[in-house]
Every structure is written in C-alpha cells, then in structure tokens.
Amino acid sequence: MAALVELRDVVKHFPVTRSLGEIARGAHPAVRALDGVTFDVGDGDAVAVVGESGCGKTTLGRLMLKLAEPTGGAITFGGAPMAGLTGERLRDFRRQAQLVFQNPFDALNPRFTIYRAVVEPLINADIDKAEHADRVASAFRRVHLADFDRYFDRYPHQLSGGQLQRVVMARALVLGPRFLVADEPVSMLDVSVRAGILALLREVRETMGLTAVYISHDLALVRYLCERTLVMYLGRVVEDAPTEEIVRRPRHPYTKALVAAVPVPDPDQSRAPLPIKGNVPDAREPPSGCSFRDRCPYAMPRCAAETPMLRSTTGGHRVACHLD
Ligand code: SF4
Secondary structure: EEEEEEEEEEEEEEEEOOHHHHHHHHOEEEEEEEEEEEEEEEEOOOEEEEOOOOOOHHHHHHHHHHOOOEEEEEEOOOOEHHHHHHHHHHHHHHEEEEEOOOOOHHHOOOOOHHHHHHHOOOOOOOOHHHHHHHHHHHHHHHHOOOOOOHHHOOOOOHHOOHHHHHHHHHHHOOOOOEEEEEEEEOOOOOOOHHHHHHHHHHHHHHHHHEEEEEOOOOHHHHHHHHOEEEEOOOEEEEEEEEEHHHHHHOOOHHHHHHHHOOOOOOOOOOOOOOOOOOOOOOOOOOOOOOOOOOOOOOOOOHHHHHOOOOOOOOOOEEOOOOOO
C-alpha cells in the first residue's frame, strides 16, 4: 500500500526559559519532544501510537496535521512536502486531514449551537452555503445521532459526554476527510459509552476508507482499532510492528512492560510485571545512549555509550534495542 503520510527523521524541540546559570554558560535548553522519528502511514491504514504521558505522541499527531512545525526532518502528505503547503494547497490539506479531540467537553465552543459547531468547517473551507444543511445532516447520520435535527439548536452543556464526542466526530467528518488523527478519543468518557464510540470510530474508518492514526496510552484499545502499532518512549519510536505481534510477542523491554500492565480478563491468568524502575526522565536532559537505560532491567555498558537505532527484525518488527 502506498504511503499517505511519510515522516523522515522528524525532530521537535521546544525551547524553555533559561536559568541564570544556563544564560552564563550560553546554553539553550529545550524539551526534546521528538528526536528523529521515521515511519510511513499507508493509504487506508489504521496505525496506533502508544506510550506514556510525555513520550511525544500528541506532538507527533499535531505535526502530522500541520498544527505545529517540526524543528527538523520532513513530513509529506500524498507525496507533497508539508513544509511547502501554503494558500490554496494548505486549505486543501485542511479539508483532507482532521483531528478528533481528546476532550469533547473542551472541543466545542460553549457559545455555539451544535449546528454552528458542525457547520463551521464548511464555512472556513468556503463550501457553498446551499450544501451546508445536507452535509451537516449526513455527518450526523454517520455518527448515529438519531433525530439529528433535535440537536441542532442545543448547546454543548445540554449533551452527554458520549453525544458530545459524536458531535466532535461529525465535525471532523463533515468535510469528507481522507486522514484522521484521534488523540485519546475515549479517555475522557465514562466507561459505559466508550465501547460505542470505539465501534463508531472503527465503522467510519472502514465505511469511508479513511487513513487513521490513533494516539493512546491504552494497548487494549488500539488492539481493537489498529492493524499496526508504534511504541514511543521519550521522543523516539522504540518498536513498530503489527498490533497482534506487539501484544503477543513484544520485543523491546519497554513494550514488554506496557503489555504486562494490560489487565487480563481471566482471574486464573496473570502476566508477570516487568520490573522497570522509576519514572520517565526529564525530556530536557535525556540519558546518553538508550533513553530507556535508567529504567531497563537488561541495561549493559553499551546502552550508555550507543543510541540503539530502529532496525528491522523478525515478525515484521522494527526494534530499537541492543538486545535485538
Ligand atoms: Fe535496555 Fe539497552 Fe535495550 Fe535500551 S538498548 S532497552 S537499555 S537493553
């Protein structure tokens, strides 16, 4: 499958306020949110990006939607460099690439009616006004909001969390996009409505033939949605493989720890947790060599001296670890 989105050695650093000592030393500290990320998203594929908070996955999603610019490296969409998108080409990209927000309670302007919230992307994209009502109704039908016109005059605070997330999805779909990034799409919702939203995400991707990237900390969730999973740690991809391979045969020690933390729905079965230590290091000063080495039970002298590169190995895995 041809790639729709290609990332090559993508870097994103955020400058931070310097201390007096850093000014005196001429140092320019930065949070290294992404540190050389390379992968492709095939046209029509569903890819998950997982990792702990602070691993860079949300920054990655923002760069893929051109909501932020990389510090280095290159991203292409449909073969065209995203750095060069301006004017009408940028507007065309905005029509094709949409975001499903993490928190539906913050995603909608509380002063806008639901109709106004969903029609807004059509207004911004200069779509003929005569098409607005039909397009909005069609988007509501896609997200299974029965009696959709019943919602049009309501305000966000009058809807439940599950209804709001469907409205957020309708807004993302109203322009007929080709590419969707969903950032923790159910993490703010009650457990009782999560399954319905997940089923809807899967349904719209399949029926509309969308390419999708799901950002999550939850491996159990992405197993349901995605054929392929990338695991990120401190701004780098440490493992990339078919999702079932990641879950059944994780290779990187960090991935093994993530998999071991997923609850097993059988009281007679349990996975031995991997003894990883401490917390994620400060992204301003990551450890030399392998950034996971301070927490890794298998760390060896080579891990401090040499950064492991992401290399292809068996079972369709790419792994960044000196053990592999
Ligand atoms: Fe652990 Fe070394 Fe592999 Fe890093 S490179 S994950 S420290 S064994």
